[in-house]
């Protein structure tokens with residue numbers, strides 16, 4: 245069975261550490277990424293000063309000894325992949341090339357696709373605020389049948405031809421723009437980047453097992469010892485290309501629906517669905533962020549939650565808990581059975597705000613005057629929010645020590661969530677785990693209700 249863990253917000257929910265917790269707790273022999281690429285950054289804190297952010301490799305591959313799959317709907321930047329593998333080896337002593345398999349169907353990001361991000365952002369009427377990693381051009385080029393895919397890397401002649409097609413296509417497009425002006429002040433030299441790209445393609449050719457993923461997955465599932473997978477989603481529900489706040493989304497399916505295509509599994513092979521959410525919200529990039537906090541609070545949450553992008557270093561906007569967004573993330577997945585919620589970063593609550601009530605969004609106001617507890621996209625048509633006052637979900641003592649009283653205090657927040665979502669059909673969701681720190685193992689389990 246394939247269990248899936250995904251983000252329920254705008255990404256950056258702290259999925260990395262919680263993935264490792266599940267892998268260790270439930271002994272998954274296989275770990276998977278099925279969507280996205282280096283736009284994701286899963287920060288992992290192993291204690292003893294050992295931290296790393298992985299962008300392509302499934303988080304749990306860093307533990308070593310676990311089979312790690314990168315699925316059909318992923319896009320991979322060869323040079324980023326190469327440096328990531330090198331860093332994992334240097335910092336953690338784990339050679340991920342031993343046990344990793346990349347789908348033949350995965351898209352390859354070249355520096356030309358990254359150039360496209362710069363061009364698009366320079367001409368966009370409404371900026372998406374991309375991560376600058378060439379994601380849209382790679383997924384777009386895939387649909388236009390004009391990119392290099394991982395299978396081309398296996399055979400040098402195929403690579404040469406596919407790469408030529410891709411470059412020709414991108415150069416024709418780029419001719420319409422004043423590239424030196426667009427790149428002014430940016431640390432991006434196309435020629436130098438292409439040299440690194442070719443070097444990394446050669447590295448992939450020699451070191452990475454590029455496979456028929458659907459077959460690999462079915463072979464592994466057939467054997468009892470390798471039949472338990474944990475698939476780790478990248479980004480979050482609101483960034484899904486189809487089900488998110490289009491156009492302020494990424495270019496892949498971040499919801500659980502993406503797992504079928506990303507791995508080539510059928511519905512009978514789908515196991516448990518885990519969704520990770522922070523008690524508060526964050527977002528980077530363009531588009532509406534209807535639950536945004538007042539600036540003074542936002543700065544404090546940014547500080548305490550270390551809310552800056554793992555891939556880009558950009559500060560994340562911080563927002564109040566939003567029950568409409570959470571309800572949406574649960575209900576959109578209603579076909580999968582109960583959503584097992586993991587609340588991450590429960591330990592984050594600025595001490596300056598401990599004696600003030602907190603706000604939570606419970607409904608959205610729409611342009612037509614209606615008020616709704618259900619999310620209606622696009623978010624730009626929402627003109628306001630209805631809030632409720634809630635108690636701070638943290639106290640002056642340290643939740644990371646798993647003190648029972650601290651956990652009880654956080655229970656008040658969980659009670660509020662259960663109460664606000666009590667109109668959802670029975671068994672729509674259950675809160676399973678509360679994450680109490682960035683390190684692996686910093687969590688406690690919620691008793692069944």
Ligand code: IMP
Nearest residue numbers: 255283284373374375379493494528529
């Ligand atoms: P892209 O995926 O780089 O094309 O970016 C499209 C949108 O998704 C932008 O608003 C990004 O900020 C956002 N985005 C993409 N990946 C992540 C992520 O891992 N965390 C948070 N936001 C992301």
